[in-house]
Each structure stands twice: as structure tokens, then as C-alpha cells.
Amino acid sequence: MNLESLPNEILLICFEYVNTIDLFLTFDQLNFRFRQLIRTVRLSLDLNYVHKYRFHRFCQTMLEIPEIKSQIHSLHLSNQSSPGEIHAFLSLFSLKQFPNLHSLSLTSVRRHDFQYLQSMLPSLSKLTSLSLSTESRTHYVLNVPQLRYLDIENIPYHFHVSVHLTTLILSQLMCRFDDLESFLSCAPALKYLTILAPKNRQLTDANRWQDLITKSLCQLQTFKFIFASHLIEQYEQFQRWKVHIYLHNFISADFTRCKNPMISDVDVFDNVTELTLFINFDMKTDEFYFYHIHSVILKIDGRIALQHEQSVQPITKMINLFNLKHICIQQGICAGVVIELLRQSPQLTSLSISPQMLMLFIRNRELFCNR
Numbered sequence: 001m002n003l004e005s006l007p008n009e010i011l012l013i014c015f016e017y018v019n020t021i022d023l024f025l026t027f028d029q030l031n032f033r034f035r036q037l038i039r040t041v042r043l044s045l046d047l048n049y050v051h052k053y054r055f056h057r058f059c060q061t062m063l064e065i066p067e068i069k070s071q072i073h074s075l076h077l078s079n080q081s082s083p084g085e086i087h088a089f090l091s092l093f094s095l096k097q098f099p100n101l102h103s104l105s106l107t108s109v110r111r112h113d114f115q116y117l118q119s120m121l122p123s124l125s126k127l128t129s130l131s132l133s134t135e136s137r138t139h140y141v142l143n144v145p146q147l148r149y150l151d152i153e154n155i156p157y158h159f160h161v162s163v164h165l166t167t168l169i170l171s172q173l174m175c176r177f178d179d180l181e182s183f184l185s186c187a188p189a190l191k192y193l194t195i196l197a198p199k200n201r202q203l204t205d206a207n208r209w210q211d212l213i214t215k216s217l218c219q220l221q222t223f224k225f226i227f228a229s230h231l232i233e234q235y236e237q238f239q240r241w242k243v244h245i246y247l248h249n250f251i252s253a254d255f256t257r258c259k260n261p262m263i264s265d266v267d268v269f270d271n272v273t274e275l276t277l278f279i280n281f282d283m284k285t286d287e288f289y290f291y292h293i294h295s296v297i298l299k300i301d302g303r304i305a306l307q308h309e310q311s312v313q314p315i316t317k318m319i320n321l322f323n324l325k326h327i328c329i330q331q332g333i334c335a336g337v338v339i340e341l342l343r344q345s346p347q348l349t350s351l352s353i354s355p356q357m358l359m360l361f362i363r364n365r366e367l368f369c370n371r
Contacts, residue, residue, distance in 0.1 A: 044074035049081045078107035095120040103129035161186035173197040185216040195225040295326040312340040321345045328352040
């Protein structure tokens with residue numbers, strides 16, 4: 001059986017897994033049937049890490065066959081791997097020529113690129129997802145009325161928040177709480193909020209967050225954050241929340257936790273059900289305890305390795321394994337430690353490991369005979 005003997009329905013499914021550029025450069029000139037088929041496929045055009053020759057060749061194809069632009073539902077442009085790519089693309093095509101564009105990703109946008117973008121984005125009536133990062137701190141204006149998903153670094157200088165916005169990611173947030181509060185209060189439909197602000201110490205008032213969420217973000221379901229603080233009182237405020245904690249030498253991905261001489265007893269987190277634990281030389285296992293963990297991700301410092309059963313003790317001193325249902329393990333843990341974790345986790349239902357570790361464990365019969 002060769003490719004041409006397959007029915008159209010199967011070919012269309014196969015085409016969905018082919019890179020857009022490869023799809024056209026390979027099949028467009030093959031024969032009439034394939035040419036007509038690829039004209040019906042929804043396209044996701046990712047020009048990140050694309051060689052300049054292929055980039056210009058596909059742009060030339062779109063100039064010769066303008067109907068292709070109507071097929072593109074997702075577009076990714078990037079200056080990161082190919083400096084000047086965004087400007088080169090937007091100088092050839094206006095985003096207004098992509099009537100079915102639903103998702104747009106722009107990486108390492110330069111200041112002069114916004115001259116094109118700020119006039120084009122408001123006219124994209126079907127655009128519901130936007131991811132944008134800049135090469136340097138740049139003030140810009142955004143007006144995209146239909147957005148449901150927004151991934152940006154910081155709050156734009158001026159941004160008309162879409163009332164339809166359900167997912168917001170702010171990856172390098174540097175602003176005052178007042179400004180952030182004004183911004184978020186205009187997004188009443190928000191369900192998923194992620195804020196990464198490891199250098200911002202103005203956002204750690206848990207009571208103020210609770211008031212903002214209660215009054216303005218009533219639909220919010222998931223809130224993930226990294227904040228910076230050195231005050232133990234602020235940690236205690238967040239303990240009332242049901243949060244996912246990330247410990248990396250006393251640093252949490254939901255709020256920053258630093259070693260503090262005021263800590264005398266073990267600090268218990270009753271509301272935490274998901275934990276990411278970074279095990280390193282400086283780990284203090286007698287200052288934190290997590291009773292109700294359901295899911296844990298174990299990350300091991302590359303300078304150390306857990307090579308015997310006793311190595312599981314630092315983990316058990318911090319985590320009650322009885323309620324554990326999922327473990328994700330990265331490199332640095334031997335099969336014996338994994339076996340001991342399985343033995344002490346009676347409700348465990350899933351285990352995630354890297355392919356490299358899997359190959360090592362396949363050779364360990366005890367691991368599979370025990371569970």
C-alpha cells in the first residue's frame with residue numbers, strides 16, 4: 001500500500017501531524033488530488049527555528065497562493081532564533097489578511113515591531129489566544145477585544161482587557177499591587193491566573209489577594225504564583241490557601257519561602273495537596289511537613305544522587321506518603337529508592353519517570369515484582 005492509495009479521510013488526518021511548511025513544499029506540486037486536499041487543512045504555522053531559506057520560500061508560496069492565509073488558524077513568529085523575522089513577515093503580510101487566525105504567538109518582539117502590531121491586532125475579530133514576549137522592557141498598547149487566553153510578561157502600558165478573558169499568564173510581572181488590581185478587576189470571567197514575580201515584593205499580601213478574588217474574580221478556579229518575600233507572617237497568611245508548593249532550598253513556587261531564624265518548630269502545611277520538592281545538599285527536612293499530599297514531583301540536584309534505600313528518609317520526614325496518589329521522578333534516584341517509595345505509598349496509582357530512568361528500571365526485576 002502506498003500513500004496515494006489511502007482514502008481522503010485518512011490523508012487529512014495524517015496531514016494534521018505534518019509541519020505546515022513541509023506539507024506545502026512536499027505535497028502541493030505532487031498532483032491535483034493532493035493539492036486540493038491540503039487546501040482544506042487547518043494550518044498551524046510555526047516559524048520559530050525555521051531556516052531563513054525555508055522561511056522566505058514559504059512566504060513566497062503564500063504570496064503566490066493567497067488562499068493559504070485563510071487556512072492558517074495558529075501563527076508563531078519569533079526573533080529569538082531568527083533576528084528580524086517578525087519585521088520581515090509583517091512587512092510582507094498584514095495580520096488582517098489572516099481572517100481565521102485564532103492563536104498568535106510572538107517571541108522576542110522588538111520595539112519597532114509594535115508599529116505594525118498595534119494597528120493590526122484590533123481588527124483580528126477571531127483572535128482568542130495571544131502569547132507575547134519582548135526583547136527588552138517595552139511600553140506598548142494592546143487592544144484585542146475577543147481574547148480568552150493571554151500570555152504576556154508584564155501589564156501593558158495601556159490594555160483594553162477583554163471581558164471574555166479566562167486565562168492570564170504574567171511571566172515577569174513588575175508592578176504595584178494597585179496597578180495589578182485595576183487590571184484584574186476588568187477581567188471578571190478569569191478562571192486561570194498565573195503570576196511569576198520572583199523579584200517583586202509588593203504582591204505578598206494574602207488578605208488583599210483574598211479580597212480581590214472574592215470581589216472581582218468570582219470565576220477564578222486556579223491561581224499559580226511566584227512571589228518574593230522574607231517575612232514569616234506573610235507565609236502564614238498563605239497557609240490558609242489550598243496551594244501547590246514548590247520547595248527549592250526554602251523557596252516556594254506559590255510564594256517564596258526563605259530560611260528564617262524565627263522558625264523553631266516544624267512548619268505544617270495542612271492545605272497543600274500538590275508538592276514539587278527540589279532535593280539538594282542544603283535541604284533541611286525537619287522544618288516542614290506536608291500531611292495531605294496527593295501528588296509530588298521530585299527534582300534532584302545534579303550534584304547528588306539518591307542511591308540507596310535510606311535516601312528515602314529525607315522525603316518521608318517531610319511528606320506523609322499514605323495519601324500519595326501520584327509521583328513524578330526525575331533523574332538521580334536509584335531503583336531501590338523508588339521501590340521504597342512504592343512500599344510506603346499504599347494509595348499510589350501512577351508513577352511518572354524519565355525515559356532514561358525507565359530503561360534502567362526495566363532491568364530491575366524487583367521494581368516490577370513488588371508493584
